[in-house]
Amino acid sequence: MNPLVKTLHDIHPLSSDARESLEKTLQKVVIEKEEFILREGQVCHRLFFIEAGCFRGYYHKDGKEITHWFGFEKDIVTSFNSFINKTASIEHIQALETSVCWSISYNELYQLYDDFPEVERLGRITCEQYYIKLEDRYVNAQFQTATERYNKMLANTPHILQRIPLGHIASYLGISQETLSRIRAKGMNSKNSEQTHRS
Amino acid sequence: MNPLVKTLHDIHPLSSDARESLEKTLQKVVIEKEEFILREGQVCHRLFFIEAGCFRGYYHKDGKEITHWFGFEKDIVTSFNSFINKTASIEHIQALETSVCWSISYNELYQLYDDFPEVERLGRITCEQYYIKLEDRYVNAQFQTATERYNKMLANTPHILQRIPLGHIASYLGISQETLSRIRAKGMNSKNSEQTHRS
DNA sequence: TTTCCTTTTTGACATATGTCAAAAAAGCCA
């Protein structure tokens, strides 16, 4: 079974008709490292489900790149506002590793919503889950110190630290790379010493 | 017609059966200024649609209150994570003015989702819209300066500044009240002089 | 108006983080 369909089916059961339509619609696509699936200013017409690899979304501010999200295996990637409202995207979406995805267009997805209420339910549930994750990130972002944000990342999503250059991570945390470096240096002596074990 | 039902119907048409069920289910409730509809630690079992009035969501950090959202007329208010996942809420929800709301319980809502695909569609669309708004706030929160955040608020949601004490707004913007006061003082001389016109 | 209470502003100083430049370390590959 297509891995996305399996993931969805585990969240909420799909009829065999819905499964079949989904499988027929999803397109497999391989994106090379550094390649873009969306550029600032374009309208995002597709969703991507990551089977393997990772992506980042970023935009430019004062000449600097601001990375505001990462996507990994089992994540759904799109420029949300652009996809839903058909507006020009403010962000670039770039593969950080050569990645394997399953992709569906806006029109295909909405046809499935019309044909299969279970699919629309999955759409609703998925959106709710992403909302909750974003809300958590939001509270972190605005109301915790940089050190707290880094430590939370170390505790909750250490895989990000292992796969992504620190420059992107600093940007994601909303601090300069130098500040991130200093936060890491301080943490070294204490119990959170896993960084020292890298080979 | 119930104002929430009208708002929903304008987004996506509801069958008369669905409208009727909704109207039957929604409970009108008046909440006094300063009163809470949810306390930290409780599970949030209900959604509230604001017909008139306003609310804030806040939690405590280092002994201080952190306000992380406001809700006004036509907004839907709940502790999202708690409502969806039935977990203890980390936030308090408090009326900032005496408010009139329409309320529905989790079980009632999910019964409507089962009975009427149009209602579930509205649930999906509403969630998508709230996601987009939150994403915008997130990008603001983490990647703009306090002055930029304040000016954006002045441009996009001036009604908030007129209805809510500056202490709450400073907290919402992620800065101290003193810093907000200084930002406002600086803006005074320039074109954004609307604060000076207050009677 | 006068008093009282709340909200907002101002001042002095402390701290976190940013910026720019350079050094050090790590990764890559011929």
Add this chain to the structure above:
DNA sequence: TGGCTTTTTTGACATATGTCAAAAAGGAAA
């Protein structure tokens, strides 16, 4: 291995914002 590039760290200094305390301003009620 040696040389080249990229990534990460370190240092010196600038700036934004926080904290605490007090003053000023604004609102409500007698």
